Amino acid sequence: MKKIFKWIIGILIILIIIIGATFAVVKHMEYQPTSAALKASETTTSVSNTIKFQGDDTKPVVIFYPGALVDPLSYSIWANKLARAGYTVYIVRFPLDLAVINANAAKEVQNGGPYIICGHSLGGTMAARYAHKNTKELKGVFLLGSYPEKKGNLRNVKEPVISITASRDGVLNQKAYKKSKKYLPKNTDFVTINGGNHAGFGSYGKQSGDNSAKISNSDQQKIVADLLLRWLDKIK
Numbered sequence: 001m002k003k004i005f006k007w008i009i010g011i012l013i014i015l016i017i018i019i020g021a022t023f024a025v026v027k028h029m030e031y032q033p034t035s036a037a038l039k040a041s042e043t044t045t046s047v048s049n050t051i052k053f054q055g056d057d058t059k060p061v062v063i064f065y066p067g068a069l070v071d072p073l074s075y076s077i078w079a080n081k082l083a084r085a086g087y088t089v090y091i092v093r094f095p096l097d098l099a100v101i102n103a104n105a106a107k108e109v110q111n112g113g114p115y116i117i118c119g120h121s122l123g124g125t126m127a128a129r130y131a132h133k134n135t136k137e138l139k140g141v142f143l144l145g146s147y148p149e150k151k152g153n154l155r156n157v158k159e160p161v162i163s164i165t166a167s168r169d170g171v172l173n174q175k176a177y178k179k180s181k182k183y184l185p186k187n188t189d190f191v192t193i194n195g196g197n198h199a200g201f202g203s204y205g206k207q208s209g210d211n212s213a214k215i216s217n218s219d220q221q222k223i224v225a226d227l228l229l230r231w232l233d234k235i236k
Contacts, residue, residue, distance in 0.1 A: 048108040161185050168213050
């Protein structure tokens with residue numbers, strides 16, 4: 001019995017070491033917010049594993065899923081602008097900054113009320129999955145450098161959907177993106193930001209595999225905010 005107990009303890013220790021090492025590696029790979037993004041997040045609060053930008057509670061809440069390995073605060077610049085215009089924004093903080101770990105995370109802050117769900121890159125794909133399963137109070141979906149797949153089929157969604165991409169995006173799988181259009185409503189708004197890139201949907205510096213943008217990050221942040229506000233203001 002003592003030998004078996006020692007084996008079990010040894011295996012548990014090894015597992016703890018592996019988990020700890022994995023966490024350390026992932027955190028090292030994580031994209032960190034710029035100083036401008038951090039400044040824009042100064043008035044936020046933490047609510048149920050989200051970063052909350054307070055707006056007008058009479059409007060549908062905006063729930064955002066970050067891209068893989070991107071710190072949620074990296075999206076603070078445009079999120080802060082939406083909040084100042086009256087839209088409360090919740091940016092979800094996922095374990096290891098991977099939305100695929102918990103696609104249903106929005107439920108913690110949606111609380112059965114009207115909501116708009118959105119995401120960047122992998123986060124957008126997972127946000128579409130949530131929208132697919134929770135259509136009752138859904139008021140809209142926006143995707144930034146992202147696309148839905150079969151499990152996030154939005155084809156029959158009657159609410160507004162907007163897909164925003166960037167002409168210099170080197171991370172988005174263009175072939176998969178084109179194929180994914182069959183999972184979007186026919187009236188989806190498709191918009192391309194000329195000169196923008198994948199990392200420009202947030203503010204966290206260069207991203208591996210991405211192309212260099214032809215516009216500044218501050219310009220792309222402004223364009224994203226303006227596009228979203230014009231789209232959001234059409235939602236009843």
